Amino acid sequence: MSELVTIRDASMTTGVSAKMIRHYESIGLISAPARTENRYRHYSQRDIHELGFIRKARDLGFPIEDIRHLLALWRDRSRSSAEVKAIALRHIAALDEKAAALQAMSATLKHLASNCHGDNRPDCPIIDALDRLG
Amino acid sequence: MSELVTIRDASMTTGVSAKMIRHYESIGLISAPARTENRYRHYSQRDIHELGFIRKARDLGFPIEDIRHLLALWRDRSRSSAEVKAIALRHIAALDEKAAALQAMSATLKHLASNCHGDNRPDCPIIDALDRLG
DNA sequence: CTTGACCTTCCCATCATGGGAACCCCATAT
DNA sequence: ATATGGGGTTCCCATGATGGGAAGGTCAAG
Secondary structure, three states, rough: OOOOOHHHHHHHHHOOOOHHHHHHHHHOOOOEEEEOOOOOOOOOOHHHHHHHHHHHHOOOOOOHHHHHHHHHHHHHOOOOOHHHHHHHHHHHHHHHHHHHHHHHHHHOOOOOOOOOOOOOOOHHHHHHHHHHOO | OOOOOOOHHHHHHHHHHHHHHHOOOOOOOOOEEEEOOOOOOOHHHHHHHHHHHHHHHHOHHHOOOHHHHHHHHHHHHOOHHHHHHHHHHHHHHHHHHHHHHHHHHHHHHHHHHHHOOOOOOOOOOHHHHHOOOO
């Protein structure tokens, strides 16, 4: 006697937008849900659970293809934790690399900005750096 | 008696790909260069200088619209350094925010991964977290 | 029977960048 | 002289994850 769970309901309980739910279906990340007679999608608890999984993985920054892999491992009760851990470690490395790149940019700019008086005068080490340094 | 600087030459001396040089022209970030009779673009030293400026700004992560603004300030000898500094400070804040978000993801995953034995057993705190925690 | 709030599909935009097709131009090697 | 190769040109399409919006179907309540 479960009520019909529409895409909007699924969106609200999982935090994944209806737009993205349809998108994940279109790229085969989730399987196509059942439809009512009027072609409206409706979602099972299993579907909702998967969408929740996906959202949490996205919140951790996993790219879609990683999530595809993680979902397969999730469904597989006989998976090895080593395989999951390997994906996570690769992702951690990617995150750290990106963060380091952003911090390097920030550090350079902070240094330049700290030497820039920031008043009405045109003299500016930030512009100078873009002009001269390579 | 300066030799003709082709788009490839400009690309090699500035580190901006020919593809992107044409793109920057198409979006009006740089002005259209002179053309030879056969419609080949050729670049002045001024053009090369601007492309170098753009590449350095991109290396610091500035988005194109910021660079558009910075280029205008660069050309304006009577600019105020305050305006340049304001753009830089906003960008620093954006970089720091992104870096912090990535680091938070990384920290969470590192914690989960450190508790994952990573062997043949299926038991895995990483999967558990995606499964249960919100 | 209208209104409004859903649903459907399909196309377009973002941001910066690259790939590739189809075609033109020119210098050098055969 | 001509074939070959390596430039140039324009134009379209793709990326990754997401949102906006149009055009049209469906349904419940007023």
